[in-house]
Amino acid sequence: MRADAARNLDAVLRTGARLLAEDPATSIAAIATEAGVDRRTVYRRFATREALLAAVFEAKLDSSQRVLDQARLVEAPVPVALHRYVEAIVPVSREWPLDTRRMMRADPDANARREEQSGRLDRFVQRAADEGFLRSDVPPGWARAMLDHLVDTAAHQFPRIEPPQAADLVVDTLLNGVGGRRPGLTPR
Incomplete structure (x- = not known):
């Protein structure tokens, strides 16, 4: 080309x-x-517009695949891999703001790719829980949903935050929460 x-x-x-x-x-x-x-x-x-939309989703899936590969979710320490993932996926979310779930009913191959990528993140979140980085009383599905929501929030509701700072905020929020510990108060 x-x-x-x-x-x-x-x-x-x-x-x-x-x-x-x-x-x-x-x-x-x-x-x-x-x-x-x-x-x-x-x-x-x-x-057709649908063909263009399919190409957009393919480009987003390609970008997401590169992020997952470069984050080294299996090999790197959990906080490092999480930071790498978030720092790189925030720009992808900003560049490709379409929700890939929109395309999944119409394109089984794209759906399979999305499911594979989602599975990699699920396994990473489970690894984080297994290694004690996430509370044991929180279901991994909850932690995964929070990760997705935090990334989406950083990418779209705070577009002026640079990706490294967004990653700092997302990682700290996911691993440490937003509530401060006050003397005399214990979580229920």
Whole structure:
């Protein structure tokens, strides 16, 4: 692929991700205009909005896969792997704001990839619990849901927080909570 064609494709995918997250009914023409390319260029590559959406999800899954691989969730110490994961996944969430669950009913292959990635995170959270980084009275599913929610919050509700600082906040909140320990008070 020529360099200009690759740049155009990247612009279309990123613009499509942003606009379709804001309004799922956004037209290809609107995406092309916002991306600064001719709509015929987009139609040559993607015959329908659904085809463009599938390509956006594929790009997000590719980015997420790289993050999971680089975080070293199995090999690195839990706090280090968690920080690496969050620091890298926050920009992915910001660049590709579409929720991949939207595509899962229509694309079994994408769903399988998403499930595999989700399973890797589930196993990591279980590892964190097994190694004592998470409270033993908290179900791993709860901890995993909290991790997903904290990442989503950092990525979208606090877009000005840089990824390293977002990772600091998410890791500290997940592993230590937000409540301060006051003398004389014990948790129930």
